[in-house]
Each structure stands twice: as structure tokens, then as C-alpha cells.
Amino acid sequence: MTTNEETVRLAQRVNGMVKAYMAVQDDLFRPSLRKILRIPGIYRPVDYEKNGEILQGLLDELAGVKSAIRHDVPDSSPEETRFLGALRGYVSLMGSAAEKLCFICGRLGERSRGAAYGKEDYRSDMTELRVIQKKHLEAGLKLNGMMKELTAAPKNEEGES
Secondary structure (H helix, E strand, O other): OOOHHHHHHHHHHHHHHHHHHHHHHHHHHOOOHHHHOOOOOOOOOOOHHHHHHHHHHHHHHHHHHHHHHHHHHHHOOHHHHHHHHHHHHHHHHHHHHHHHHHHHHHHHHHHHOOOOOOHHHHHHHHHHHHHHHHHHHHHHHHHHHHHHHHHHHHHHHHHHO
């Protein structure tokens, strides 16, 4: 039987994955002097292969979370069931964002080795990524509200007893 504690741990696991996803995104897109100044010893190119591997690992972990959610739902309370359903949606959106970011990362890596990846294709891919990320963010805000209610519920029940 699933407990609030197990559900919270699952949500915390997903939160850790969000941090890893954001670290990759920052490495790919956030400007820094080490990326801009092409001075030997200072310049540090983006490691597209490493970032792609991190994103692939995240996709595998997200699949594991989906499986855990499917396993936990039958044993959970109605509040947990709603939360786990929302978490599953959030994980699916995060998976879509990670897949798109991984695709972009791969294309940027190919471009760094001389392959074509034009501005229009890049803009189109980034627009698609932003749309997915916006949905992901909205789902995350909803999930955070549900998490507060879920973690507050047992305290209220104990106080009333």
C-alpha cells in the first residue's frame, strides 16, 4: 500500500530530475564568457554528447517513474490518486521536453561537426520546445499546489483526532 511519504518521495525524485534537466538546458543555452571567448585555456565548448547522454538517462528515469506511478495508483487514497495522475501528466510533459531538447542538442552537436542546421530549423525546434516547456511549467504549478494540499492533509487529520 502506498503512503503519503512514498508519494512525496516520488515527487522529490522527479524534482531532482527537473534540476538535472535545467542544468543541461543552462549548459546549452546560457551565455558565458567561457563559451564566448575563444581563448585557449578559457574557452570551453558545449559538450553536446555528454548533454545528450544526460537527457537519455533522464528519459529512462522518467519511464521508471511512470511505471512506479502505475504501480502505486491502485493502493492510494483518492487525494493521492489525483496527485499521482497529475504527476504522471507532468512526467509525460517533462519527457516530451527532454526528447525535444535531446533532439536539438544532437542537431547542435552535428552542426558543430560541420553538418547543416539552419536558423529556420533551429527557430522552429526552439518554438516547439518552448510550447512544451510552457505546458510543463503550468502542470508543475498545479502539481505544487496539489503537493501542498497532500502534505497538509495528514496534519489536519491528526489535529482533529
